[in-house]
Structures are given as structure tokens and as C-alpha cells.
């Protein structure tokens with residue numbers, strides 16, 4: 418989300434403003450190389466991120482690699498269902514690809530018919546331009562509608578990308594996790610490190626940079642104080658496994674077979690650390706301890 422060289426107004430896009438931007442082109446390349454070396458082969462982007470700059474950068478870095486690309490449409494809020502074929506072509510061009518591995522609808526909107534949209538996506542699958550169809554920020558009812566519409570064309574709904582972490586457990590209470598389980602849909606967990614909070618590197622005395630992390634209450638001093646017990650438990654469990662807190666936070670999500678976290682890395686070191694979540698497991702008791710320490714973030 419933070420990758421790519423945004424120009425003009427795109428420099429002020431929320432994806433750029435949220436955490437203060439990535440660490441530069443070399444760091445992005447190192448992040449990709451570190452990920453691939455550690456067998457992380459799925460990269461998520463969106464047409465909207467920095468006005469297409471994120472897709473362009475991913476396309477550039479991924480050229481000639483076998484890695485899987487997940488992207489999202491639309492590129493702007495004025496999108497209508499009939500714009501889908503043109504949106505798809507624009508993403509394919511930016512990504513330098515003939516097809517997109519996972520094509521996701523970024524946000525539902527009342528004025529957009531889910532079944533008409535899924536019809537266009539099914540056409541794109543049949544035309545070989547999209548391999549799998551996903552949605553993002555869909556409620557459980559919206560997911561069911563998308564799943565049924567695609568099902569009429571014999572195409573599965575692959576995923577619903579929603580915010581999910583130890584500090585944002587609403588998918589467990591709003592029906593989305595349950596619907597994913599029931600329908601065989603992967604829950605792709607975005608912001609799985611709570612925007613860096615679950616790394617344990619931020620505290621009331623060391624607050625994060627980036628416009629959103631300066632203004633949103635969840636990154637404020639009070640919240641940074643409230644999460645201390647969760648960070649302490651993550652650190653304690655991490656020590657047992659020779660890991661760091663962020664890896665335990667990611668692993669807590671991965672212990673659920675329905676869930677796939679997509680942490681955002683700004684450089685090679687962060688990417689290497691995040692990939693370290695692939696090489697250990699938590700015990701059921703450790704999962705239960707983390708469940709109980711983060712109960713306040715369940716609703």
C-alpha cells in the first residue's frame with residue numbers, strides 16, 4: 418500500500434499518508450527480494466493506492482517473476498459497474514500482466530449491484546484475464562450475495578479482505594469470519610499488525626509517524642497505554658519461540674486455517690521479519706492466552 422512513487426495529488430492519498438510512505442525504491446526492491454527468498458509469493462495492491470503508483474511499482478518489480486498478484490478495483494470513487502472492463506485493462510497495463518491472480522472489489526457501495534458486478538467479474542474469469550475473484554470490506558450478507566452470484570456461473574468466491582488483528586477482532590463478532598468458514602472463502606486480514614502497533618516498537622513516549630497515525634485515536638497515547646498488556650504477552654510468547662512480537666501477532670491470525678494475513682512491509686528487514694511468522698506455530702494454550710488478553714478489541 419505504501420509502495421510506488423506518487424505524483425501530484427496522489428502524494429496525498431490515504432495509502433501514502435497513513436504511515437508516512439515507504440522507505441524508497443531500493444527498500445521496496447529489498448522487501449520484495451526478502452519476501453521471495455522466504456517463500457512469500459503473494460503481493461497485494463490496489464488501483465486506488467497513490468493513483469495507480471502502487472500497482473505500477475509492483476508490476477515493475479514483479480516483471481519476469483512467478484509471484485502472485487492480488488489487486489483491487491476501482492481506481493476512483495466515481496466507478497460504475499459497466500466501467501469494470503476498462504478498470505481491469507488499466508490495472509493489467511500498470512501491472513504489466515496478461516491476467517490478475519486475485520481481483521478484488523475494494524469497497525461495497527449501495528449504488529453498485531453486487532450481482533451485476535459479479536457477472537462482469539465472471540466474464541473476466543471466462544476471458545482468462547482474472548484467475549480468482551475476491552471482495553474486500555464486504556459484510557457477511559454482501560459476501561453471501563457475491564458468493565451466490567458467482568456460484569450461478571460456476572465460479573467460487575475466493576476471498577474477503579477485511580481488517581483483522583489482535584487489536585481489531587470485529588470479524589469474529591460481525592459474522593464475516595463465520596461466513597468465510599461456512600462458504601469456504603479465505604479471510605484476507607489487512608492491517609494485521611494494527612499499522613505497526615503490534616510490533617511493540619511504539620509506546621506513549623515513542624509515537625508513530627504518518628498523518629493518520631498522528632490523528633486517529635487508535636494510535637493516541639491512551640490506546641498506546643491500553644495495549645501494553647497485549648504487547649507484553651506477545652513479547653513473552655515470542656521469547657519462548659525465539660521470535661519477535663510482530664511474528665506472534667501474525668501467527669495468531671495464521672493459526673486459523675481460514676485466515677491469511679497480508680502485513681505491509683516498507684523495507685527488506687520488515688519483510689524478513691514478517692515472513693518469520695511462517696516458520697513456527699503457537700500452541701492452543703498460547704492462542705487462548707492471546708484471545709483472552711485482547712478481548713476488549715473483539716467488539
Ligand SMILES: NC(=O)c1ccc[n+]([C@@H]2O[C@H](COP(=O)([O-])OP(=O)(O)OC[C@H]3O[C@@H](n4cnc5c(N)ncnc54)[C@H](OP(=O)(O)O)[C@@H]3O)[C@@H](O)[C@H]2O)c1
Pocket residue numbers: 418419436437461462523553554578579606607608609610611612613614616618625626663679680681682683686687688690691
Ligand atoms: N482492503 C482494504 O481496504 C485495505 C486497507 C488497508 C490495508 N490493506 C492492505 O493490507 C496491507 C497491510 O496493511 P497495513 O499496511 O495497513 O498494516 P500493517 O501491516 O498492520 O502495518 C504496516 C506498517 O507497520 C510497520 N511494520 C510492518 N512490518 C513491520 C515489522 N516487521 N517491524 C516493524 N514495523 C513493521 C510499517 O510502518 P512503520 O515502519 O512506519 O511503523 C508498515 O507500514 C496493505 O499493504 C494493503 O495491501 C487493505
